[in-house]
Each structure stands twice: as C-alpha cells, then as structure tokens.
Amino acid sequence: MIPTHRPRRNRKSEVIRNMVQETTLSVHDFIYPAFLIEGQNQQLEIHSMPGIHRFSADRLIDEIGRCVELGIKSFAPFPSINDGLKDRLAKESANPEGLYLKTVADIKRQFPDIVLMTDVAMDPYSSDGHDGIVDADSGEILNDASLEVLGQMALAQARAGADIIGPSDMMDGRVAWIRDILDQNGFSHVSIMSYTAKYASAFYGPFRDALDSAPKRGDKKTYQMNYANRREALRELALDEQEGADMVMIKPALSYLDVIHEVRTNTHLPVTAYNVSGEYAMVKSAAQQGWLDGEKTMMEVLMSIKRAGADAILTYFAKEAAAVLHRG
Numbered sequence: 001m002i003p004t005h006r007p008r009r010n011r012k013s014e015v016i017r018n019m020v021q022e023t024t025l026s027v028h029d030f031i032y033p034a035f036l037i038e039g040q041n042q043q044l045e046i047h048s049m050p051g052i053h054r055f056s057a058d059r060l061i062d063e064i065g066r067c068v069e070l071g072i073k074s075f076a077p078f079p080s081i082n083d084g085l086k087d088r089l090a091k092e093s094a095n096p097e098g099l100y101l102k103t104v105a106d107i108k109r110q111f112p113d114i115v116l117m118t119d120v121a122m123d124p125y126s127s128d129g130h131d132g133i134v135d136a137d138s139g140e141i142l143n144d145a146s147l148e149v150l151g152q153m154a155l156a157q158a159r160a161g162a163d164i165i166g167p168s169d170m171m172d173g174r175v176a177w178i179r180d181i182l183d184q185n186g187f188s189h190v191s192i193m194s195y196t197a198k199y200a201s202a203f204y205g206p207f208r209d210a211l212d213s214a215p216k217r218g219d220k221k222t223y224q225m226n227y228a229n230r231r232e233a234l235r236e237l238a239l240d241e242q243e244g245a246d247m248v249m250i251k252p253a254l255s256y257l258d259v260i261h262e263v264r265t266n267t268h269l270p271v272t273a274y275n276v277s278g279e280y281a282m283v284k285s286a287a288q289q290g291w292l293d294g295e296k297t298m299m300e301v302l303m304s305i306k307r308a309g310a311d312a313i314l315t316y317f318a319k320e321a322a323a324v325l326h327r328g
Contacts, residue, residue, distance in 0.1 A: 023307040025299070027071035027325050031117060031272070032318035035210045036060055036079045036103055048206035049277055050284040052316050054080060057103040061110055070322040074115040076166065076314055077103065080211045081124050088134060090125035090149055094156040100124075101160040108161035117164040117193060118157040120150050120178065129215040131169035131223060139218055143171050150174050151181040158187040164247070168195040170223040176243035193272060194240040196248040197233035197259055200224035203252045203278030210277070233259050234266055241269065250310075252276040254301060257308040264309025273305050275315035283317075295324060 010020050035054040037044070042056035055063055064075060079100040085092040092098050096105075104116060121131040128134040132146035146169070154165045165182070167174050175194050182190050200221045225232060233250070240248055248267060250260045251274035264271050283301060287294025298317050305313050315321070 023303060025302055025306055025321070025325065027322045028073070029302075029306060029310075029312050030072055030318035030322060031074040031076050031115075031312055031314040032067055032072050033076045033078060033274075033314050033316060034060055034063065036077050036099065038080075038082060038099055046206065046210045048209045049281055049316065050288060051320070052210075052280070054210060057099070057106060060103065061107060064107060064111060064114065067319055067322070068111065068114065070319065070326055072318055072322050073113070074117065074312070075107075076117040076119065077107075078119055078207075078211060079103075079124050083127075083212075086125055086127040088127050088136075090122040090153070093122065093125040093149070093153040096156060096160065101156055104157065104160040104162060115163045116161065117166050118160075118162040120154050120157065120165055120167040120174075121169040122146065122149060122153075123215075124211055127216070130218070131220065132171055134218075141223055143173075143223075146171050147174055147177045151177050154178040155181050155185055155187070158182055158185075158190045162190060164191045164193050166193045166195065166249070168198060168251075170195065170198050170225070173243070175240050175245050179244040191246040192244065193247040193249055194245040195251055195274075196236050196240045196245070196263065197256070198224050198249075198251045199227045199256065201227060201252050201255075201276070201278075203255070203276050206277035206281045227255075230259055230262060233263060237263055237267055241267065245269065247272055247312075249274060249314075252279060253305045253310070253313065254279045257304060260305065260308040260310055270311045271309055272312040272314060273308075273310040275301065275305060275313055275317065277316065280316040295320075299324060 011017055037054045037056055039056040040058055043059045044054045046052050081092060123129055123131050130141055132141040135142055150169060175192055247270040249272040250256055250263060253273035253275045260273050283297050286292040302321055
C-alpha cells in the first residue's frame, strides 16, 4: 500500500527542516560556570574536565571578556578556597575582602551589563565539605542553624553585586529565609534561582576535583535528592514557588530530562538545568578517544536539554557552543 501520510516531506531539504524545527538553541540560553582560584595570572586546566580551567581573578575577567564577544552574557563563578580559610561555620563566605566577593564586585565593575549568578552553599568554605553545618557529635547536617549562615552569605553576595542568588545547598526553607533577608536589606531586586531538584549524583566528581570540596566524612544524601525520585521534585517545586523563587533549576540535566519536563509542565517560572561536570567530561573524554564527534554530540546534548523544557542551561560547553552558533 502506498503511504498517504509522508512526514519525510518536511525533511526533504535543509531549508524546510530549519523552517519546521520545533526547538532552537541560542547563545542567550547559556550560563557559563567558571572556577575561581587565588593568585595572579593563573589558568590551570582541570584534568578531569578537558578544556576547562581554574582562573585567578585577573584571568577570569579576561575569560569573561572573551565570552562576551561570543554573546554569552550570564556567568556563574564558583570559588576554590584555601584550606586555611575554611572552618565549620564557613565564615569566609561573608568576607567582603575574600576571594569570591571581591572578584564578584570587580567583575560587575568591569562588566556592568552581564548577569552574575552566585552560589550559596557552605561546602566551598566549610572544613567539613558539606553544604550545611555538621553537628560535631552526631555528624548530622543541621538544617535550621545552617540557614543563618546561608542568609548572611546571600546578603554578602548581593552587596557585592550579584544579580541572581543561587542556593545550591538543598536545606529546607532556605529560599524563604534568603528572600526575607534580601528584602529586609534593600535587595528586593535581586533574583533567586533555586536549585529546586538537586540530586545526590555521581556526576559531580570533576566539579569536586576542581574546587577540592568533597565531604570530609559522610555523604550528601540526607539533603540532596534520591535519584530514583521524580514526584519529590514537584514537592520541592511547590515549596520554592511558595517561598518566593524567581527561577528554578534541575541538577544534573542529562540523566534527568524527565524531571526537567515534569517541572516545566508544572510551573510558569523559568526552568534552568545544570549540565554538570561529569556530563561534560563523558562527552569530552569520548571525543578525545575518537569514539564520538565531540562538537555534534555537544550540540545534541544541549538541544535535548532545551527540548525537555529548560529555558536556560548552565553548561561548561557554553563557550564552545557559542562559537559553533556564532559560525552559523
């Protein structure tokens, strides 16, 4: 029987394929995560993330300039803090003269029109390597006591010039706590992008290499989500909406496309996804072995995240993908 319906007619030329394409990628979709270290004139490649570097503040500013030329306008810096500055209460996180806050302020002075999303979590500054305060006796992560630290951290970041606060800690109630502190101190214009569903994932390994922020004991499963759960993400979503989040995030992205889609279907807030270090490393290492076409795989991965429902993507591919899109 000769077929009546022929979907291939809409695929017969590149012009038609482009005309009927359902999902598009733009450089405006990307948030570029970057790693910050102490020192000057430092650009150190991360062995487990080929092509990604840790930058001293001066070199990070140069890197941001290169990204801006490609059209990237949103950045998420993450700091690697010297062990001597870490303590169980993460006091360095609110030091305006510390590496992170001083660099945030410097970046905003030099690039006032870009968007800076800062990270609110204790682990880069904690001697315990956890996102909250660890009870010295039991090892329990103390949720409510941690909110005090996270609130002061968020306020310090807003004062430094952050446009978006990104609570990545997964403590209960932290969005409402941070929103209240920001509003009380004249920062009602600063947005909150909540890590709504941050899963306890094995895909974070290279990130922890980059920042030397792995837990000293225990793991993060009492506060990060069980990767077997999808409905739980909707509970977290409802709470974040109620508490005042402006945007929500799913982390990781590639193994959680179903969660991205579920969240997208159940909210009118912008949805972001974090294409994390392990996802990046898989593609890069396979490409280095010649097993995959790295560029084509990169674009397919990013398109899949967008197709699942993400409005924006935090991705280490941002600069490389922007160059591809720039070429047309």
